[in-house]
Amino acid sequence: MRATCVNMVYELAKTDERIAFIGSDLSPGLLAAxxxxxxxxxxxxxxMEQHIVGMAAGMAMDGFIPYxxxxxxxLTRRCYEQVALDLCLHDLPVRLIANGGGVVYAPLGPTHLAVEDIAIMRALPNMTxxxxxxAEEMKRLMRASVDWPHPIYIRLGKGGDPIVSDEKHGFExxxxIVMRPVAGxxxxxxxxxxxxxxxxLDAAKILAGKGIEAxxxxxxxxxxxxQALILDRVKAAGSIFTIEEHTAIGGLGSAVSDLLDLQGGKTRPVVNKLALPDRFQENYGLQEDLLAIAGLSPQAIADTVMKHAGG
Incomplete structure (x- = not known):
């Protein structure tokens, strides 16, 4: 996913002279071509991360689309003031490509784990x-990002993740996207x-083996x-679970809960947030290790769903 994302910057730049790449202390051979x-x-x-955000803002004001x-x-904790004031206040088309969203950098410990990044970026006006x-969905995002008129925070996984997206679903x-629809x-x-x-999706397969269609x-x-898609799919659901590699505060689960608070009516359903704990990580290891400890492996997700769904 990471290599695909930055390689797409080069591919897009070949046909659009507005596109520029700005990196901070990355591999000297990155995008050598x-x-x-x-x-x-x-x-x-x-x-000098604060500098590159300000640099990107200045270039965007001159008509460039900096990645x-x-x-x-x-990009988030260290540059928050620059992102807020230089990018979001002026609503500039800068794309922030963030390596290591979630617990990707598990061997490096809490200083490098971006577990609250969605929350703090989501709080900024004009930020997408x-x-x-x-990686395949990343290609579709990068093509869609060129003419998006607002700043974008692009959260990257580790890379090498299984391809589960399908081009037939499109991308906007x-x-x-409803990846696994269920009737009734x-x-x-x-x-x-x-x-x-x-x-x-892996958890849904496990649940299907237990006779539960998720x-x-x-x-x-x-x-x-x-909002329209979520409100539509919630109508038929017996139970709701949000699943994210992020703390339960301020991320996807909070976004869905906020929506239902506003439009869920008197029968607002409960949102069960499957997320990382609200604390700095105390363990080192691999990404999969920390996800398993947090109950975010496919089997753990399926077990939690069965427990709440009465399976």
Whole structure:
């Protein structure tokens, strides 16, 4: 997913002179072909993340569409004031490519784990927040991102994730996708984002083996949220679960809950948030290890759904 994302910047730049790449202390060979072919649109700055956000803002004001790439925690925690005032206040078309959303950098510990990034980016006016499921969907997002008129936070997974998206579903920023529809009513509804949508599909397969048909809705755009789709699918659901590689505060689960608070009516359903705990991670290891500890493996998700659904 990561390689696909940055490679798409180069591919898009070949046909659109507005597109530029700005990196911060990344591999010196990253996008070497773009650096050679387009030296005036490829910039690799040092460890100065606040600077590259301000630099991107200035370039956007001059008509460029900058794609800024560095580690997710640095783009969010370290650059929050610059993102808020330089990008969002002026509503500039800068794309923030964030490496390591969630617990991807598990071996490096809490300083590098972007577990609250969706919450703080979602809180900013004019910011769009996107977390796709795999490399193929990333290609579709990158093509759609070129003419999107607002800043975008693009949350990247580790890479090498299974391809579960399907081109026939299309792609539109702000529109969710029903990946596993279920007819009738009373079934569990799994609403997920990012790479967790693949795990939600795996959990649904486990549930199907137990005689429980679960619907899976992939919300690749957390902001703006596809309110119409969610409200429509909630109507037939017997239970609702949001699944995300993020803390339960301020992420996808909060976005869905906020929507139902406003439009759910007197019979507003309960949203069961399957997410990371509200604490700094105490464990080191692999991404899969931390997800398993948090109850976010496919089997753990299925077990939780069965428990709440009375299975």
């Amino acid at each position: 773009m650096k050679k072919d387009m030296p005036d649109r490829h910039f690799m700055e040092g460890v 800024v790439n560095t580690i997710a925690t640095f 927040v996107v977390a796709v499921v795999d 920023i702000g529109k969710g 009513s009373g079934h569990p509804l799994l609403i997920s984002c990012g790479v967790m949508s693949g795990r939600a 619907e899976v809705v992939h919300i690749h755009t957390v902001k703006p949220l596809d």
